[in-house]
Amino acid sequence: MILLADDEPAFQRLTAQWLRSLGHDVETVGDGDAARAAFARLPADVVLLDLAMPPHHAPEAGLALIPAFAPAPVVVMTGHADHALALKAIEAGAWDFLAKPVDPDMLQVVVARAVERARLAREVAQLKAQSVGSEDMGLAGSSPQMTALRDLVRRVAPTPLPVLVLGPSGTGKELVARALHQASPRAARPLVPIHCGAVPADLLESELFGHLKGSFTGAHADRPGLVETASGGTLFLDEIGEMPAAMQVKLLRFLADGTYQPVGARAMRKADVRVVAATHRDLQAAVADGSFREDLYYRLRGVVLRTPSLDERPGDVPLLAALFLRRAAQGEARFTPDALTWLTARRWPGNVRELRAAVECAAALAPRGAAGIAIAAQDLAFATGEAIAAPGAPPAVQPPQSLEAEIAALERLRITEALERTGHNHTHAARELGLSRVGLLKKMDRMGLR
Ligand SMILES: Nc1ncnc2c1ncn2[C@@H]1O[C@H](COP(=O)(O)OP(=O)(O)OP(=O)(O)O)[C@@H](O)[C@H]1O
Numbered sequence: 001m002i003l004l005a006d007d008e009p010a011f012q013r014l015t016a017q018w019l020r021s022l023g024h025d026v027e028t029v030g031d032g033d034a035a036r037a038a039f040a041r042l043p044a045d046v047v048l049l050d051l052a053m054p055p056h057h058a059p060e061a062g063l064a065l066i067p068a069f070a071p072a073p074v075v076v077m078t079g080h081a082d083h084a085l086a087l088k089a090i091e092a093g094a095w096d097f098l099a100k101p102v103d104p105d106m107l108q109v110v111v112a113r114a115v116e117r118a119r120l121a122r123e124v125a126q127l128k129a130q131s132v133g134s135e136d137m138g139l140a141g142s143s144p145q146m147t148a149l150r151d152l153v154r155r156v157a158p159t160p161l162p163v164l165v166l167g168p169s170g171t172g173k174e175l176v177a178r179a180l181h182q183a184s185p186r187a188a189r190p191l192v193p194i195h196c197g198a199v200p201a202d203l204l205e206s207e208l209f210g211h212l213k214g215s216f217t218g219a220h221a222d223r224p225g226l227v228e229t230a231s232g233g234t235l236f237l238d239e240i241g242e243m244p245a246a247m248q249v250k251l252l253r254f255l256a257d258g259t260y261q262p263v264g265a266r267a268m269r270k271a272d273v274r275v276v277a278a279t280h281r282d283l284q285a286a287v288a289d290g291s292f293r294e295d296l297y298y299r300l301r302g303v304v305l306r307t308p309s310l311d312e313r314p315g316d317v318p319l320l321a322a323l324f325l326r327r328a329a330q331g332e333a334r335f336t337p338d339a340l341t342w343l344t345a346r347r348w349p350g351n352v353r354e355l356r357a358a359v360e361c362a363a364a365l366a367p368r369g370a371a372g373i374a375i376a377a378q379d380l381a382f383a384t385g386e387a388i389a390a391p392g393a394p395p396a397v398q399p400p401q402s403l404e405a406e407i408a409a410l411e412r413l414r415i416t417e418a419l420e421r422t423g424h425n426h427t428h429a430a431r432e433l434g435l436s437r438v439g440l441l442k443k444m445d446r447m448g449l450r
């Protein structure tokens with residue numbers, strides 16, 4: 001809809017009539033204050049603004065009004081063909097201008113452009129909102145490493161390239177595989193995981209490629225393989241480093257041209273799958289010692305994505321802990337400041353998986369008070385097997401804990417939570433925390449959160 005602000009009744013009426021005849025919704029007002037009020041109330045896409053209106057009638061007052069209508073495009077109307085004023089209006093943020101007397105054809109063109117621009121802006125905002133919703137793709141973390149990883153996942157997902165996900169145990173390799181699938185054009189088709197180390201070597205081939213009835217003892221019926229099930233979707237070869245040598249050759253052929261032979265079949269079949277493989281092992285070393293085929297290694301690594309250990313990104317620990325606590329606890333739950341210090345001070349050799357298990361265990365065992373549960377360092381120490389005292393028992397010897405450390409831990413938690421809640425919108429997070437944006441960024445820098 002178009003908001004028309006002009007103090008001349010005749011001009012207002014005729015212009016509104018003309019715009020309505022062109023199919024636009026029009027709302028009219030006669031002065032600046034009314035324009036502002038109407039804009040706040042109505043979903044105006046475009047504002048047509050006379051620069052000389054009551055109470056001031058001075059064009060400068062009209063100019064000062066322009067930013068009030070952001071983000072709607074403002075088309076200013078100047079009384080006389082005053083080009084200097086029109087220029088000032090553009091400088092003040094106006095989208096376009098019309099000289100009075102307004103030529104109806106000109107009005108039609110300018111308004112159509114402004115409406116189109118408003119529509120585009122709306123579309124962009126919608127897309128942004130959608131992408132914020134799926135922003136972390138299940139891969140939480142505000143460290144530069146995780147931000148870069150999410151960015152890569154987003155860029156690689158739409159391509160058909162095979163992906164090799166490398167990283168220590170418990171760092172989210174499987175999550176990355178799922179995110180790749182979800183963000184790909186194959187998302188509507190299945191993601192089929194297979195743990196290459198968990199299937200006995202002699203069954204792996206039939207598991208992957210299927211078999212025909214009677215092809216071996218116990219093959220009572222034809223059975224499709226996982227590549228067929230995954231057709232059109234993604235095949236996730238987990239722990240690829242464990243794949244037996246005999247299977248590596250067959251997998252290589254499949255990766256080369258998409259063809260495979262079910263066990264006991266004569267004819268080759270074809271399947272269209274995107275392959276994502278993962279391992280915590282050092283594949284290059286495996287290639288060097290001859291336990292992993294070099295040609296297969298290069299086939300698999302269309303793109304290599306690395307999931308960082310928690311050691312490399314300690315700043316993510318409080319955020320992940322808060323996330324897991326929120327998921328695990330019904331109702332209110334929080335960490336005491338000493339718990340936060342404990343979480344960040346501890347090393348997590350089992351990475352995110354270990355952190356998650358510790359938080360879930362502590363959340364399940366922590367005593368529930370009137371204000372929900374509060375998880376203390378003691379509860380976490382118990383959950384990780386480092387303390388033998390039952391949770392809820394009075395802490396034995398408290399490690400000396402400086403006030404400063406407690407405050408720092410609390411500050412970090414509040415900031416990471418605000419960032420997560422606002423989808424990493426620094427402006428919104430700063431507002432929520434009562435900080436200036438610059439102040440927030442400085443703190444984030446200091447904490448290594450950027
Ligand atoms: N960035 C993350 N955000 C949220 N949860 C995560 C993240 N990374 C890992 N997790 C969680 O940690 C656990 C381990 O993740 P995942 O199974 O993907 O690790 P992995 O790298 O495949 O480990 P492994 O090498 O042992 O198979 C899962 O519960 C997963 O949901």
Ligand SMILES: [Mg+2]
Pocket residue numbers: 173174238
């Ligand atoms: Mg895994």
